[in-house]
Amino acid sequence: MSTIAIVVMALAFDYTNGFHDAANAIATSVSTRALTPRAALAMAAVMNLAGAFAGEQVAKTVGKGIIDAPDGSEGLVIVAAALVGAITWNMITWYFGLPSSSTHALIGGLVGAALAASQTVKWDGVIDKVVIPMILSPLIGFGIAYLLMVGILWIFRRRNPHKVTRGFRVAQTISAAAMAFGHGLQDAQKTMGLIVMALVVGGYQTDYDVPFWVTVSAALAISAGTYAGGWRIMRTLGRRIIELDPPRGFAAEATAASVLYSTAFVFHAPVSTTHTITSSILGVGATKRLSAVRWGVAGNIVTAWVLTIPAAALVSAGAYLVMSLIFL
Structure with a gap:
């Protein structure tokens, strides 16, 4: 299996990540009518592109902090199998309209393929950079969003409700842009990390620095996927969990964006944009x-969250077993 094929597969995953997670950035602003769907998608695509250029620490975490992939053909097959697992789970959850995590699908794919190949999984990195943030980021997002919304309700309690709604509808264009930037910052880097891993095991480079062409390619792929849209998941986030108004939409987006920035810049952790905005x-x-919250819908989403890593791991393990018979 060639490194070029892996790069193409990684960019295909990046594209599915874009349309699968487009709802993360724009569902709330579309559901509150702060932005039209096409305007929101265009804005999200541009901000995803910009966010992809904002750093590479998350990419390095994914590239070298989750598994030890051997050099040569076996390492390339492991990366390819991981991508098969992640793409498959993305497509399944997209079909059913469930906002599951592309991040955890990718991590599950890496772990499953490495275990099937009897290679080392860096469990310390998985726990510190994936499992702990997976648990804490939704809890933090829920708590901060709740407190921020309580503060907004108290500050504007005596203001004209119609003027407050109009003001927050404008503010949502900013918070939605911030959320889309955070999505590019987090999710495009994960694909960059996979491509760099393929370049290292394929013998094209020795370090885990991200080449400029990799950044550009990943940024364009996720932006194109974002503009293609993810309407099924958008309906789930924007309307099926709760009927949002502009102040609540702003508070949710501002909270989620702040969590994404802090985890990327401070902790270099690949957290899930899906978990963050949903919580x-x-x-x-x-x-x-x-x-007011449709907890049954929320329960279905949480079930998808719990299943993501093991399901993607199982698919990638099976993919590795098949691909190893063909390419090794």
């Missing part, structure tokens, strides 16, 4: 009344 929506929804 933030739940947090702002809980300020309305607990019964």
Whole structure:
């Protein structure tokens, strides 16, 4: 299997990541009518592109902090199998309209392929950079979003509701752009990390620095996928969990963006944009009344979260076994 084929597969995953996770950035602003769907998608695509150029620490975490892939053909097959697992899970959850995590699908794919190949999984890195953030980021997103929304309700309690709604509808264009930038910052880098891993095991480079052409390619792929849109998941996030208004949409997006920035720049952790925005929506929804949140829908989403890593790992392990018979 050639390194070029792996790069193409990684960019295909990046594209699916874009349309699978487009809803993360724009579902709330579209559902509150702060932006039209096409304007929101165009803005998200541009900000995803910009966010992809904002750093490479998350890419290095994915490239060298999760598994030890051997050099040569076996390492390339492991990376390819990981991508098969991640892409397959993305497509399944997209079909059913479930906002699952492309990040954790990718991590599960890497772990499953490495285990099937009897290679080393860096469990310390998986726990520190994936599992702990996977647990904490939704809790933090829920808590901050709840408190921010309580603060907004208190500050604007005596203001004209119609003027407040109009003001936050404008503010949502900024918070949605910030969320889209954070999505590019986080998710495009994960594909960069996979491509760099393929370049290293393929013998094209010895370090895990991200070449400029890799950054550009990943940025363009995720932006194209974002503009293609993810309407099924957008309906789930924007309407099925709770009916959002502009103040709640702003609070959810601002919270999610702040969590994405802090985890990328401070902790270099590949957190899930899906988990972050969904938990933030739940947090702002809980300020309305607990019964306003459709907890059954939320439960289905959490189930998809729990299943993502093991499901993607199983698919990638099976893919490795098949591909190893063909290429090794």
